[in-house]
Amino acid sequence: MADLVEVATIVQAYKMPTCPDPRVRGIADGQLCEVARRRIGRPPTPDDLARYLSGDLCGEFGRDGGDVSSLWTRVRNATRRLANRLPIEWSAASGTLCVRLGRDDPAGAHPIEPTGRNLEWKLKDAIRHLYASLLVRKPDQGKTFRCFSGSAASSHFMRSGFATRFCDWRFIHRARLGCVPLNATRRFGDGDKRCRRCGEHNETLPHVVNHCKIHSAAWQRRHNAVQDRLVKAIPARMGVIHVNKRVPGSDSALRPDIVVVDETKSRLTVVDVAIPFEGGPLALEGGPLALERAIDAKLAKYAALAEEMRAKGWETTVDALIVGALGSWDQANEPVLKRCAVSPRYATLMRRLMCSDTIRWSRDIYVEHVSGVRQYSQPGMCGTADSTLSAPVS
Ligand SMILES: [Zn+2]
Structure with missing residues (x-):
């Protein structure tokens, strides 16, 4: 908010x-x-005005006294404070006063001089980028950021709260920042870091929501919630849909999540759903590797099956639909939706619902892990909008 006040002052x-x-x-x-003349004790040139507004304190601009409080002194202070974080200054190089944002760097970037309405937008954008880069560089809190910041659907609930329970809201922000209290995330003391349920591994959030086998039934339902949404969205003209069954006519024992068989066009569309945990140790350097690794694993798993079906004359595609356990929508899913002929209008809603579904299930898994209280009562109950009526422990 303080930065926005500085921006508003400069824009005014x-x-x-x-x-x-x-x-x-x-x-x-x-x-x-007039205020610049009082400051430096002589009539100012356009360059002097730019130096004055930039908060210059060198030479005559740094002398004591002579200033009167006004909008211009506030601008001077605001620019100086903002310049501590952003490369910003006033300039009169082009003959008129303007704000210069950015600096020349070896990568080929040059400063820009936004005008009119662009100025406010550019300054706010620079501040947003500044805070985002600070967040990404944090060792704990930045881990998952790269994954869920890739698509607006991952954070669709931020403004509206759509399809999100209050308990999900309380969970998801702490979870994405890596601040959920668990045995292995304690900063002090030498207490037992092992999982309170299985006792085998360190009790971290990835372990609880994705690896602790005691919750395997809930993982399955989280996975099915996402899978069912896609199945519902595939139009009947695409062919016959088989869910979790062996591919008809294949010798392989693999059972992909979704197989769409179009006999008339000899077309086979295989889609497998995965819910990996975002982040990971390499997420800071290389992007959302956890999501990419999940895709590669799925494609490798079905490579032989695809080859076999192609040899039998079927036009075969294999895809992975990936949604992060903390509700990250992977942009690589977009071609999958297109291949499944999901209507663009419904796709917008479906992306949001899928992200909310995974957040809801991950929250229930976490709370059940910590409290020991079952968070879902019947199959499918938790994965639907009706679950807002249940009374989960929070
Ligand atoms: Zn465990």
């Missing part, structure tokens, strides 16, 4: 000398020249 100062109304423009110019 920019608007006044560039106002279309000549009277406002004249008053603003006159005032600015």
